[in-house]
Amino acid sequence: MFFSLSTSWNAFRHISAGEMLFEIRALGFESVELSFNLSRAMVGEALAEVSKRQIRVSSVHNYCPVPDDMERQKALPDCYAMSSPDPSQRAAAVKYAKKSIDTAAELGAEAVVLHCGRVEMPDKTRELIELCRQGKRADRLFGEKKGLFISEREAIAGAFFANTLRSLEELERYASSRKIRLGIENRFYYREIPSFEETAAIFDRFSGSCLCFWYDTGHGRIMENLGFAGQGAFLECYSSYLGGMHLHNVRNYQDHLPPAVPGGEIDFREMRVFLQNCPVRVIEAHHPASAAEISGSLSFLEGIING
Numbered sequence: 651m652f653f654s655l656s657t658s659w660n661a662f663r664h665i666s667a668g669e670m671l672f673e674i675r676a677l678g679f680e681s682v683e684l685s686f687n688l689s690r691a692m693v694g695e696a697l698a699e700v701s702k703r704q705i706r707v708s709s710v711h712n713y714c715p716v717p718d719d720m721e722r723q724k725a726l727p728d729c730y731a732m733s734s735p736d737p738s739q740r741a742a743a744v745k746y747a748k749k750s751i752d753t754a755a756e757l758g759a760e761a762v763v764l765h766c767g768r769v770e771m772p773d774k775t776r777e778l779i780e781l782c783r784q785g786k787r788a789d790r791l792f793g794e795k796k797g798l799f800i801s802e803r804e805a806i807a808g809a810f811f812a813n814t815l816r817s818l819e820e821l822e823r824y825a826s827s828r829k830i831r832l833g834i835e836n837r838f839y840y841r842e843i844p845s846f847e848e849t850a851a852i853f854d855r856f857s858g859s860c861l862c863f864w865y866d867t868g869h870g871r872i873m874e875n876l877g878f879a880g881q882g883a884f885l886e887c888y889s890s891y892l893g894g895m896h897l898h899n900v901r902n903y904q905d906h907l908p909p910a911v912p913g914g915e916i917d918f919r920e921m922r923v924f925l926q927n928c929p930v931r932v933i934e935a936h937h938p939a940s941a942a943e944i945s946g947s948l949s950f951l952e953g954i955i956n957g
Contacts, residue, residue: 659935661692666692667696679948684714684759686714693753710754711750711762712746740816743817751830752828761930764821764864768842771806778876814843815852834861865885868934893930894931897933901914901915910943
């Protein structure tokens with residue numbers, strides 16, 4: 651039983667993968683998830699570390715390495731959208747996702763984590779969060795804004811979701827040939843794909859395939875807090891497809907905090923069975939989480955699994 655640490659925690663501080671991975675190993679991790687902000691050279695250095703059995707790579711976050719001719723600082727998982735109505739952008743999304751699948755296969759990883767695009771519309775998720783922070787979750791304004799957001803998304807989502815499915819069909823065939831699983835991650839912004847309901851449609855469409863559900867604990871909690879999904883609904887409905895988890899905590903709608911952060915809303919003890927049965931478990935805390943907070947969270951989660 652092991653936990654990985656996402657290199658999203660410290661990649662921005664390094665230009666050498668060797669130094670980046672050494673820092674992670676020093677915290678007690680034997681496994682990592684390679685994040686989406688690594689250069690081709692850094693991925694090559696990581697392969698050398700894996701070859702020397704210095705560390706294991708459990709998973710890769712699309713896009714890895716960063717797309718050609720794109721700076722690391724600008725290379726986000728959504729820089730190309732597999733849902734795009736622009737054929738050239740959708741083709742680029744598929745092309746570079748295939749390169750991530752190749753990366754995973756070369757490194758001996760189990761899975762590639764995917765962002766599945768978005769509905770091209772103004773996003774109101776942050777506006778809803780701000781109303782909640784002001785204590786207006788029960789106010790009429792919140793309900794009206796949320797209801798309008800849902801109806802606007804529903805009115806135009808079909809074409810974007812169809813593009814996502816077409817992209818996933820091509821990627822599923824390619825990943826299956828490389829024996830890599832594709833993790834469909836639940837998202838932070840409501841305009842992103844898949845919504846809670848679209849997740850069911852994906853797994854109905856790709857039943858028995860290499861696609862799996864990648865549960866992001868922070869994103870899930872925020873969607874639940876905003877009322878876009880019932881409390882605990884993601885794991886209750888999709889745990890049979892569970893292939894991996896991104897583990898981080900939430901406090902006042904701020905996510906990517908260390909799992910053991912004081913005052914965190916998520917009680918990971920309630921997820922014990924899911925943690926025990928999940929093939930890939932990745933701590934995805936971001937800067938400014940400290941090394942002590944990361945190593946403390948590792949001990950905390952190991953304690954939950956071990957009872």
